[in-house]
Amino acid sequence: MKESLWTGGFALAVLLLFFVFAANGWPGDMDSCISDNDAKKPSVTDNTCYCEPFDIKDVKNHLPGVRQPFNTFSNLYALGTGAFLAFTVWKQRRKREDSNDPEVRNPTRDKNRFRIGSFYPIFYIQVALFLGLGSMFFHASIVNWGGIFDQMSMYTLVSFLIAYSLVRLRNVDRYFYICYPLLVFLFFVLALLHVSSVIVILLALLGPYAVLEFIIFFQDWVFNKNTKVSFWVYSRYWIIGFTTFMIAIVIRGASDTGGPLCISCSSAFQYHGVWHWLSGITALMLYFHWKKAQR
Numbered sequence: 001m002k003e004s005l006w007t008g009g010f011a012l013a014v015l016l017l018f019f020v021f022a023a024n025g026w027p028g029d030m031d032s033c034i035s036d037n038d039a040k041k042p043s044v045t046d047n048t049c050y051c052e053p054f055d056i057k058d059v060k061n062h063l064p065g066v067r068q069p070f071n072t073f074s075n076l077y078a079l080g081t082g083a084f085l086a087f088t089v090w091k092q093r094r095k096r097e098d099s100n101d102p103e104v105r106n107p108t109r110d111k112n113r114f115r116i117g118s119f120y121p122i123f124y125i126q127v128a129l130f131l132g133l134g135s136m137f138f139h140a141s142i143v144n145w146g147g148i149f150d151q152m153s154m155y156t157l158v159s160f161l162i163a164y165s166l167v168r169l170r171n172v173d174r175y176f177y178i179c180y181p182l183l184v185f186l187f188f189v190l191a192l193l194h195v196s197s198v199i200v201i202l203l204a205l206l207g208p209y210a211v212l213e214f215i216i217f218f219q220d221w222v223f224n225k226n227t228k229v230s231f232w233v234y235s236r237y238w239i240i241g242f243t244t245f246m247i248a249i250v251i252r253g254a255s256d257t258g259g260p261l262c263i264s265c266s267s268a269f270q271y272h273g274v275w276h277w278l279s280g281i282t283a284l285m286l287y288f289h290w291k292k293a294q295r
Contacts, residue, residue, distance in 0.1 A: 003093070003122060007086040010126050011079060014133045018140070025062045026141035032194065034059065034142065049142055050272045051255055051262040059142045071139035074273030077280050078132025082125055085287060089121040092291075111171060111295040114287070120164065120176075121287075127160050128283040132276060148191045155187035157283065158205050165212035168295050213238065220294045237292065241285030248278035 033049040034056060047056070054067035066072050092115065113120045134153025138146040163180040167173055221234050232239075255261040255271035263270055 001090075002118070003086040003090040003125070006122050007082045007125050007129065011082055011129055011133065014130065018133070018136055021064075021137075022066055022140055023064055025064045026059070026143050026146065027062050028141070028143035028145045030056075030059050031138070031142050031144050031147045033147070048257045050139070050270075051257045051259070052139075052270045052272065054142065066140040067142045068139040068270075070268070070270045071272050071276075072136050074270075074276045075132040075136045075139070077277055078129050081132065081280050081284060082129040085121075085125045085128060085284070088287075089118070089125065092121075093118060112291070112293060113167070113173075113295075114290045114293075121291075124160060124164075124287060124290075127156050128280070128287070131157050131283055132280060135276060148188075151191040152184075152188060154279075155191070156184055158209070159183035159187065161209040161286070162205065162212070164290070165209060165216065168216055168290075168293075169212060171295070216293075216295070224294070234293075235289075237285045237289035241282045241289065244278050244285065245282040248275050248282065251275050251278065 031049065034047045050068070050071055052068040052071045058065065058067060096116070110116050114124075130153050132153070134149045134156075138150035140146070159180050162183060163176045166175040166179055217235065221229075221231065251261065251271055252275040253259065255275065261271040
């Protein structure tokens with residue numbers, strides 16, 4: 001029950017805010033992507049706002065509506081992701097609570113917080129939801145603060161990766177309570193200052209996360225003599241997630257304005273939406289990786 005309340009409540013709050021702006025107009029300065037190309041010839045194509053065409057005058061005049069329909073509503077995949085994860089977490093909790101085995105009901109040896117508790121799984125559902133729903137604000141508005149929402153939707157996920165990996169490595173929860181808000185605040189400042197590109201920052205931060213993940217892997221699978229599973233069984237969800245995200249990065253670049261996958265003549269379909277969907281699959285794979293891991 002609490003899984004659905006948190007998931008549904010958070011999704012409803014974000015979508016309500018979104019539709020209030022979509023119905024009444026999007027205030028704020030235009031996003032810098034509009035002027036990244038030739039500012040002397042403003043048109044629907046002289047921008048780098050991820051290919052899907054829109055009327056720049058709508059942005060200037062803060063009109064209601066959605067500037068990039070496909071890029072915006074392709075992010076609704078997050079509702080399905082959130083619902084699926086909420087059901088999975090609920091089923092896991094009910095199985096634990098209904099068990100007649102005292103060790104299953106109150107595990108003392110299991111250190112995996114995605115199996116024995118509710119805080120981290122439910123928190124992660126909100127992060128996975130915001131990964132999609134936060135991006136909608138940018139594509140619907142093409143204003144500066146909408147772009148910050150979009151960036152923060154990715155940064156909140158990266159912050160979770162690093163903070164939760166520290167918890168798994170040291171088995172100390174306060175690492176998450178301290179590191180996560182600090183990382184989110186740091187990324188918020190970077191987003192406000194428009195420091196570097198999102199992809200550069202993501203790749204730079206995924207490096208430290210990968211190092212932490214490999215340290216945990218070597219401790220649990222290589223050095224732990226009690227581990228009987230194969231390499232593929234241990235790491236399959238992480239490998240699938242990592243591969244999916246690398247493909248998503250390539251598609252994101254190729255589907256940008258002027259790229260080989262840019263379909264600028266029609267808004268019926270845009271490959272940038274595939275980047276959204278593959279990022280969602282990556283988030284799902286990470287959940288199952290953490291759920292199946294030793295800790």
